[in-house]
Amino acid sequence: MKELNDAVIIGGGIAGLQCANILARRGRKVVVVERADTIGGHVAQWHTCYPFGLTGKELVDKLTTHLELAEIITNAEVDNIERERDKYAVTVNGKRHDTRTVLIATGYNLFDAHIKEELGYGVYPRVITSVELENAWNNNTMPFDTSDTDAPRFAIVHCVGSRDLKCNVTHCSKVCCMAGIKAAKELKQHYPTCQVTNYYMDLRMFDTSYEELYHNAQTEFNVQFVRGRISEISLGNKGRLKLKSEDTLLGIPIVDRVHGVVLMIGMQPPATIKVDNEDLAKNQNGFLLQSDPINANLTEHPGIFIAGACKGPKTITETLADAKAVALAIDEYVTK
Amino acid sequence: MYKFDPFAIPFLIGFAFVIGWVIVRMIQIFIGMPKKDKKRVFVNIFTFKTVRGIGEIISEVLIHHRIWRENKLLGFMHMSFALGWFLLIVTGWIESSLRANGETLPIWQHIFYKYFFPGEHVFRLSDVIKQLMDLWLAVILLGQLIAVLKRFFYRRAGIKIRTRHSRMNRIALTALWFIFPLRLLAESCTASLYGGGGFLTGSLGQLIAWIGDASFITYPMWWAYSIALGVFFCVLPFSRYLHIPVEAFLILARRWRVSDITTINRLETMACSACGMCLSDCPLARNNIAGVQPVYFIERLRDGKATTDDAWKCLQCGRCQQICPVRVHANNLRQELKGSTDRVEFGLDTHKRVLAKRVTLFSGCMGKLTPRTKAAMEKILNAAGVEQTWIDEERDLCCGRPLRFNGNQNTANQKFNELHDAILETRPDAIVTTCPICFNMMKNRFETIPVYHHTDYIRMLIEAKRIDLERSEETLTYHDPCELSRQAEYARQPLKVLNRVGTMLQPEETGEKTRCCGGAVAAIGLNNSERKTLAQETADYLSNRNADKIVTACPLCKKTIAQRSKRPVADFAEIVADALVERE
Numbered sequence: 014m015k016e017l018n019d020a021v022i023i024g025g026g027i028a029g030l031q032c033a034n035i036l037a038r039r040g041r042k043v044v045v046v047e048r049a050d051t052i053g054g055h056v057a058q059w060h061t062c063y064p065f066g067l068t069g070k071e072l073v074d075k076l077t078t079h080l081e082l083a084e085i086i087t088n089a090e091v092d093n094i095e096r097e098r099d100k101y102a103v104t105v106n107g108k109r110h111d112t113r114t115v116l117i118a119t120g121y122n123l124f125d126a127h128i129k130e131e132l133g134y135g136v137y138p139r140v141i142t143s144v145e146l147e148n149a150w151n152n153n154t155m156p157f158d159t160s161d162t163d164a165p166r167f168a169i170v171h172c173v174g175s176r177d178l179k180c181n182v183t184h185c186s187k188v189c190c191m192a193g194i195k196a197a198k199e200l201k202q203h204y205p206t207c208q209v210t211n212y213y214m215d216l217r218m219f220d221t222s223y224e225e226l227y228h229n230a231q232t233e234f235n236v237q238f239v240r241g242r243i244s245e246i247s248l249g250n251k252g253r254l255k256l257k258s259e260d261t262l263l264g265i266p267i268v269d270r271v272h273g274v275v276l277m278i279g280m281q282p283p284a285t286i287k288v289d290n291e292d293l294a295k296n297q298n299g300f301l302l303q304s305d306p307i308n309a310n311l312t313e314h315p316g317i318f319i320a321g322a323c324k325g326p327k328t329i330t331e332t333l334a335d336a337k338a339v340a341l342a343i344d345e346y347v348t349k
Numbered sequence: 350m351y352k353f354d355p356f357a358i359p360f361l362i363g364f365a366f367v368i369g370w371v372i373v374r375m376i377q378i379f380i381g382m383p384k385k386d387k388k389r390v391f392v393n394i395f396t397f398k399t400v401r402g403i404g405e406i407i408s409e410v411l412i413h414h415r416i417w418r419e420n421k422l423l424g425f426m427h428m429s430f431a432l433g434w435f436l437l438i439v440t441g442w443i444e445s446s447l448r449a450n451g452e453t454l455p456i457w458q459h460i461f462y463k464y465f466f467p468g469e470h471v472f473r474l475s476d477v478i479k480q481l482m483d484l485w486l487a488v489i490l491l492g493q494l495i496a497v498l499k500r501f502f503y504r505r506a507g508i509k510i511r512t513r514h515s516r517m518n519r520i521a522l523t524a525l526w527f528i529f530p531l532r533l534l535a536e537s538c539t540a541s542l543y544g545g546g547g548f549l550t551g552s553l554g555q556l557i558a559w560i561g562d563a564s565f566i567t568y569p570m571w572w573a574y575s576i577a578l579g580v581f582f583c584v585l586p587f588s589r590y591l592h593i594p595v596e597a598f599l600i601l602a603r604r605w606r607v608s609d610i611t612t613i614n615r616l617e618t619m620a621c622s623a624c625g626m627c628l629s630d631c632p633l634a635r636n637n638i639a640g641v642q643p644v645y646f647i648e649r650l651r652d653g654k655a656t657t658d659d660a661w662k663c664l665q666c667g668r669c670q671q672i673c674p675v676r677v678h679a680n681n682l683r684q685e686l687k688g689s690t691d692r693v694e695f696g697l698d699t700h701k702r703v704l705a706k707r708v709t710l711f712s713g714c715m716g717k718l719t720p721r722t723k724a725a726m727e728k729i730l731n732a733a734g735v736e737q738t739w740i741d742e743e744r745d746l747c748c749g750r751p752l753r754f755n756g757n758q759n760t761a762n763q764k765f766n767e768l769h770d771a772i773l774e775t776r777p778d779a780i781v782t783t784c785p786i787c788f789n790m791m792k793n794r795f796e797t798i799p800v801y802h803h804t805d806y807i808r809m810l811i812e813a814k815r816i817d818l819e820r821s822e823e824t825l826t827y828h829d830p831c832e833l834s835r836q837a838e839y840a841r842q843p844l845k846v847l848n849r850v851g852t853m854l855q856p857e858e859t860g861e862k863t864r865c866c867g868g869a870v871a872a873i874g875l876n877n878s879e880r881k882t883l884a885q886e887t888a889d890y891l892s893n894r895n896a897d898k899i900v901t902a903c904p905l906c907k908k909t910i911a912q913r914s915k916r917p918v919a920d921f922a923e924i925v926a927d928a929l930v931e932r933e
């Protein structure tokens with residue numbers, strides 16, 4: 014008889030790793046299935062994670078203390094999930110894994126900034142995404158070339174691909190407000206003479222210490238905040254970018270000329286997962302839907318659990334807590 | 350000699366009423382025309398234009414050539430009624446006139462010839478005419494059979510969405526459907542008593558005579574036939590059948606170059622035949638969003654009951670105008686409702702085509718939201734060695750078309766004049782815009798300077814060998830923007846260029862039959878979810894061909910499709926720019 018796993022975890026991001034780590038520590042047989050060639054998901058790419066200041070790599074390392082006890086399959090493609098009485102058969106890269114439970118922790122996809130063509134991503138090299146900014150810090154490179162000026166000006170554009178009916182997105186990606194201010198501070202630290210302006214719709218500083226971050230950015234780093242969406246970015250003179258917007262607090266149209274733009278790209282629902290050839294239930298934004306109001310990780314299929322940002326945009330802290338909760342739920346389910 | 354029978358009274362009342370009504374309305378319209386157009390009518394009436402007009406009347410009002418082209422079965426059905434009835438009247442008139450042998454007959458004796466002159470009469474050609482009369486009647490009855498079957502098996506007839514007709518239309522339709530079977534029965538009954546009649550009425554008459562004596566129903570049959578005619582004529586001005594007389598006047602007015610938009614709009618309103626062909630390919634009908642298709646909208650317009658939806662929910666993509674057999678320009682009617690006119694000529698700019706050394710380019714508001722297109726254009730023009738000025742790089746200029754679409758004529762004119770002056774200041778040899786909406790607004794409005802859409806200009810550069818292109822392995826699906834393929838009638842040429850750089854995978858509805866992207870600026874009454882449905886449908890439709898890229902030539906289409914399609918969307922210029930071969 015084929016060996017039976019306790020859990021197959023689809024997604025090797027922080028949610029999947031947290032859950033796998035806890036279950037492995039408790040002696041459960043776990044398989045982690047990751048699409049990319051390394052584990053850690055999006056978080057592994059982040060240079061610093063707010064509010065604890067860890068790098069993404071450090072954070073991922075903390076989640077892998079017991080993972081030598083689990084089986085990790087990278088470069089993996091889930092072909093099929095099928096129910097067979099009280100267990101599931103998950104086919105990964107053509108190989109079948111029998112398991113009591115399946116955890117969907119597929120996280121999110123990043124919004125493709127090319128779709129907001131008016132923001133000039135892919136046209137002007139000085140327009141980059143928040144991910145490229147983190148990558149630059151990771152590689153110890155400067156994201157923008159400012160050799161032509163002593164006092165560079167940068168703009169950070171919030172809500173790119175979030176809360177934007179024009180690109181079919183109604184949800185808020187939740188973390189970009191905080192991450193955008195963090196990026197402004199980092200730019201200020203790397204380019205001490207620069208001026209940074211954040212263009213926002215609302216600043217949703219919901220978590221503890223977020224409001225302080227916002228306050229601190231204004232008082233200590235002199236970051237400017239303008240409430241207005243960028244309508245278009247074009248090439249101005251001297252290689253600068255021309256941003257058009259409206260300052261909706263002052264009620265006037267404004268034009269800003271800057272040396273670099275960072276687009277805070279939002280979170281999009283992950284690729285669909287099928288169980289018995291049927292899509293898992295989704296909410297109106299395309300993220301996976303929890304079937305139970307009390308237990309945040311249940312789906313309508315007993316034994317199929319969901320956790321992390323595949324349920325909707327989440328901060329790292331929230332994702333880790335959710336993953337811990339699902340570990341408990343899976344442990345209980347397997348014990349039963 | 351002036352024999353008369355009271356059964357002709359219903360017909361005579363109806364006939365007098367409809368003739369009077371049409372004459373009065375046409376005179377009203379003529380009086381309402383501006384002086385300039387009245388003059389044109391008098392100048393053109395005795396020219397070849399009228400002959401051509403009559404030709405078109407025969408081909409459209411009688412033969413229904415445009416319907417034939419779309420749908421053979423419906424073409425035959427419409428022709429059998431129109432041409433069949435027309436020939437029946439004409440041949441009947443000849444028959445009765447020949448029989449009268451030089452005498453003038455009153456109209457009822459022409460129309461009810463068989464009643465007033467029953468039995469066999471021998472005169473010149475009488476045998477041929479007798480058979481012809483029955484042939485025409487048979488053709489009409491066959492058409493009617495199709496019409497009846499079409500009600501029940503409409504999908505078989507190629508109709509995707511069935512028209513819901515108003516009460517007046519249904520009354521008129523019922524009367525119309527009674528006319529010819531009643532005529533057949535009336536004539537056959539008469540033939541059964543007195544003999545005569547052709548292969549149809551004569552044979553049926555013999556059959557009736559064999560069954561029994563039909564003398565007691567013959568007279569009521571003639572009454573019924575006359576009543577059906579009378580009812581049809583009396584209802585005609587208030588039903589869709591008004592198009593029968595009015596379409597002829599519309600065709601002539603167009604031929605005589607009547608330019609007054611109100612006059613044409615009034616005629617077109619009356620000339621709509623409510624055939625419902627506009628329903629099948631309307632995205633709003635297909636998605637059950639709004640019943641504002643011309644067939645319903647124009648009916649409401651006639652009754653003075655047009656709704657706000659009629660004005661503001663339509664995309665004005667022009668698909669219905671393109672398919673309309675009467676060529677009713679529903680967009681003009683909607684613009685009138687919105688309080689502004691958007692009378693844009695069809696076709697391209699008519700000025701002398703020049704390649705030009707100095708070109709002024711205009712992105713337009715949507716073009717400014719698609720910087721990739723602009724970058725590609727710059728690359729192409731640089732490669733071709735064309736000196737370029739982008740007029741709205743620093744300034745914000747507007748062609749005014751969106752304002753027109755939304756009923757603000759004055760500001761629209763003001764905006765256009767600003768643009769016009771700004772462009773002339775740059776003293777260009779040619780003007781190029783990357784937006785087909787702006788293009789239609791700008792063409793022919795810059796004195797002697799030609800205006801091009803960038804697809805057209807790029808094609809000229811290629812043909813003049815100013816740029817070289819290289820073929821790639823890419824597969825492409827080209828989406829025709831409605832403003833380019835239908836309004837500017839520029840549909841096949843972009844495909845020719847694209848065919849040289851990639852393999853085309855075109856959807857079924859392409860060229861002038863293209864689907865609306867759903868982004869249309871005219872439809873500000875659509876809510877977000879309705880727009881989403883429309884845009885998604887088109888994006889899926891284009892993605893279905895599984896090409897590597899979807900190509901379009903309008904910044905609005907590009908943005909609308911890109912937001913919802915699974916495939917990347919690129920502008921025509923981007924594809925050409927990617928295929929450019931560097932010259933030594």
